[in-house]
Amino acid sequence: MMGHRQIDQAALFYEFSLERHVPVTHLLRSIDRFVDLSEIRRHLEPFYSCTGRPSIDPELLVRMLLVGYCYGIRSERRLCEEVHLNLAYRWFCRLGLEGEVPDHSTFSKNRHGRFRDCDLLRKLFETVVQRCIAEGLVDGAAFAVDASLIAADANKQRAVAGANEVDWETIARTRRSVREYLDTLDEAAWGAASDTVPKFIAKSDPAAQWTGAHKGHAFFAYANNYLIDLKAAIIVDVEATRAIRQAEVGAARTMIERTEERLELRPERVVADTAYGAAEMLGWLVNERAIEPHIPVFDKSGRADGTFSREDFAYDQQSDVYICPAGKVLTSTGTLVNDGTTLLYRASKYDCDACELKPRCCPKMPSRKVPRSIYEKARDVAREIAKTNAYVTSRRERKKIEMLFAHLKRILRLDRLRLRGPLGARDEFLLAATAQNLRKLAKLIPSPALQPP
Incomplete structure (x- = not known):
């Protein structure tokens, strides 16, 4: 009926x-x-x-x-x-x-x-992280760090060439994002991260970086930097920076220091990709923080023309010399080059002229020279770690941070910023990371009402 x-x-x-x-x-x-x-x-x-x-x-x-x-x-x-x-x-x-x-x-x-x-949103984020620690989801033994590009609310059609002169002071009177850009010109994560002039600058959001890092169409973007604890993939710190490698590496150091200062977490190892394998970063981790770098070494010393690479020269630490494949000695004067981070070890021209291996060693130079970073010991530590089973495990665990970025963009829909300026990007990243940690808490700590009697 x-x-x-x-x-x-x-x-x-x-x-x-x-x-x-x-x-x-x-x-x-x-x-x-x-x-x-x-x-x-x-x-x-x-x-x-x-x-x-x-x-x-x-x-x-x-x-x-x-x-x-x-x-x-x-x-x-x-x-x-x-x-x-x-x-x-x-x-x-x-x-x-x-x-x-x-x-x-x-x-x-x-x-x-x-x-x-x-700084309310930072305090809110850290309060949630403290709760994660209290619930046993963070142990502080191993961290992973990475960055992901988030598109900025900026249009290329309204951008100007980076080499053009722009009266930013006048524009700043009516645009908050431009005032924030001017205020961050001397900060390591923003204007001071690189002296390279960008190809384009957005007048609506000049702090956004013009980048083609995704190998497709270039766009304006910010970098969202995450530092996570690998036990349960809890985000322990987050930082907004320019979308360039130097700023992202600097953000990793900032987050590690801030996590120790505010949360009293000091990891035994840090996992990252090759972008963080620069000599200075590895030196900071090993020499200053006593942290194991489970990071591939950023090394361009290999040669594709068949001549000897730096790996073919043996370093004698006690005598501070290199030994070439022919058994000759390369010495250094102790003068630092490349912004004070590199020593040059040179062979004798007399030895090279009479050497039968010269065509394979330095065919276009009078004598061979080998550069050595002042952080080479730290680089060697990273190379030795890369041979261990623990390193293989770390590379597998690093996927956890990539999954967080995928969740951020696909589920929380933060693939494009709504707010402009460095402070707007920071606010959005902090709130999104807070939401991700809260969702992880809800997933891993069942409600008492749902637990069987």
């Missing part, structure tokens, strides 16, 4: 509970156990006036932002609409049925003011 037609009849009284309507298995219910915002008011208190009308609760704004980044809701205008309609979102944000959702413009006002003034 056909059922009766449903007729909307208003009732005088309703009994409705959000608590009952949010399933025990809902992601936000699982995440809510790990969201501790008790310190937010203390951090923000100096930035609020003691008089006037009460402002929007900052905890509400933070909870809404977490909802947006956990579910890949990129627009704050759309986020407000979704929170207004979705019962689970309302429950997580503590709004109830009658609570009023703030206007989307409130996020911009707080982000550019109070939130950045007290």
Whole structure:
């Protein structure tokens, strides 16, 4: 028999509970156990006036932002609409049925003011990392570091050639992203990372780097740098930089130092790809931090023309000389070249002229010279580690950080930035990393309500 037609009849009284309507298995219910915002008011208190009308609760704004980044809701205008309609979102944000959702413009006002003034998003991220440590998901024994390019909100059609003169001071009066760009020109992660003039500069976001690193169409991008603990792939630090190798390597050092200072985590080994295998980086890890570099050595000494490469020359550490394949000695004067990081060891012209191996050694030079980095001992340490089974394991574990970047772009939909400027990129990367750690906590630490009796 056909059922009766449903007729909307208003009732005088309703009994409705959000608590009952949010399933025990809902992601936000699982995440809510790990969201501790008790310190937010203390951090923000100096930035609020003691008089006037009460402002929007900052905890509400933070909870809404977490909802947006956990579910890949990129627009704050759309986020407000979704929170207004979705019962689970309302429950997580503590709004109830009658609570009023703030206007989307409130996020911009707080982000550019109070939130950045007290570095709130960094504190929120570190609070979640501390919870991961407390839950036993981080042991600090092994870290992995890598960077991924995230497209900037910049259009090549409105860019200018890097060699052109631009009056940035005038543009900065009306554009926050340009002011941030000018403020970071002397920072190692930004303007000071390289003296190379980029091919194009975006007037809307000049800190974004024009790059063709993906071997396809070039685009403007920022680098999102992750430092993760390999036990459960928890992100222990995150940093935004220019999308060039020098800035990314510098960010790795910054994150390792900051993690030790703020979280008291000091790894025994660090896993990375060849981009981090430069001599100076390996020297810093081995000599200054006593960390094992499970990193391929960045080495261009090999030769493809059939002549002897540097590997064919034996180094005598005690005498500080190189021995060539013919048994002759190459010595150094001790003068440093290449920005003070390289010693040159030269053979005697008299020995080379009479040597029958000269056509295979230095056919176009009077005598052979061999460069040696002042960090060569650290490079040798990395080469020896590369021969071990532990190194093979590390290379396999490094995929965990690549999976995090894939999750960031495909699930959280952060394949293109919405905010502009270095601070905008930093805010987005911090919130996304916080959301990823919260989702990992919810996955690995089951809710007591879901555990069998």
